[in-house]
Amino acid sequence: MIKNYLFLLFLFLGFFGNAQETQLSSKAEISILTIGPGENLNDSFGHNAFRVKDSINNIDVTYNYGTFDFNTPNFYLKFTRGKLYYKLDYNNYNPFYNYYVRQNRWINEQVLNLNLSEKQTLFNYLLNNAKPENRDYMYDFLFDNCATRMRDVLVTVLGNKLEYKDNIFEEEYTFRGLIQKNVNWNSWESFGMDIAIGAVVDKKATEWEYQFLPKYVMEAANEASITRNGKSEKLVKKSNFLFKNTPKENNINFFTSPLFVVGLLGLFILFITYNDFKNQSRSRYLDAIIFVITGIIGLLLLLLWFATDHSTTTNNYNVLWAFPLSLLFVRTIAKKSPPLWLGKYIFFLILMLTLISIHWITGVQVFTYGLIPLFIALFIRYLYVFLFIKKLNQ
DSSP states (O other), X not given: OHHHHHHHHHHHHHHHHHHHHTSOOTTOEEEEEEEOOOSSGGGTTOEXXXXXXXXXXXXXXXXXXXXXXXXXXXXXXXXXHTOOEXXXXXXXXXXXXXXXXXXXXXXXXXXXXXXXXXXXXXXXXXXXXXXXXXXXXXXXXXXXXXXXXXXXXXXXHHGGGEEOOSSOSSSOOBHHHHXXXXXXXXXXXXXXXXHHSOGGGGSBOOTTGXXXXXXXXXXXXXXXXXXXXXXXXXXXXXXXXXXXXXXXXXXXXXXXXXXHHHHHHHHHXXXXXXXXXXXXXXXXXXXXXXXXXXXXXXXXXHHHHHSSOOTTSSXXXXXXXXXXXXXXXXXXXXXXXXXXXXXXXXXXXXXXXXXXXXXXHHTSOOOOGGGHHHHHHHHHHHHHHHHHHHHHTO
């Protein structure tokens, strides 16, 4: 019995001691860290974290919402389906800082203009949010990520005292436009993203929504204010670069770029079509390959659209050129004498390519420039095949 009492006493003292350790001193500072872009695609948009520093209590830690566990069961399936949980992670500041310095990524710190009570409330929120039962959240690239969480945590903790200003960004961008500011349009990364993401990213983003990118979390915080007792002050007390990187030129080799490679593919299709026209023939296996490749791409796009929780892959009109139904007609198009009804399907594909131009011009969806040579080649090829089948069946 005495042993049990002693155990409970030590447990209480240990809990009390830990609680005391989390009480910030008047010297404590909480800041927003913004990390510049890295070389990999997943690093291209930068990163954010909170830093809690208290020299009296020997605290210097970072909290960031941008981590996930590779050991998650069915990791790649969950990632593909948009069902992967991200989590709030915390680290000692020095390893965090050194990690990004090694990657040559700039680090900016914005010390927040908070009183001790507000700092303590924010710190307690982060401590509670970092618990295993609270730290996971369903990641969304546009609306719930490591950047938007920074803004949302501040809004939750500070409430009506916090005000973000309007009209602080000079130019208006769509979500796609904001994404492309960070990735070269003629890179394979941009090419793949532009095919995979749909029309939802082509709507104008509000300044509030800009903050899905870390850079705009930093810029919006610089202009935000906090009001206490009727007095409004800047949210950011001071801002400085903890590390300035050495900029590197991100040169794209044009001869391995999407525009060049797809351009060669388009020229190849046009060359075969020209030879077919001269010889009054049809390279049926080329048409079969086109149906297979565009059909498979279209099927994948439909799966991203309807079979995943990704908010960015819905309403994707790339299926107008990568039409999945073409897979059903591969054997038919490969015949020497395809039926007349297949010509009607080819004409339907021509109309779909025309609809792409209308969508592009009206701003419904922006397509990657790297696909233009393919669009031209497919339009001419389909038109030739349509006329050939029509003539064959007269």
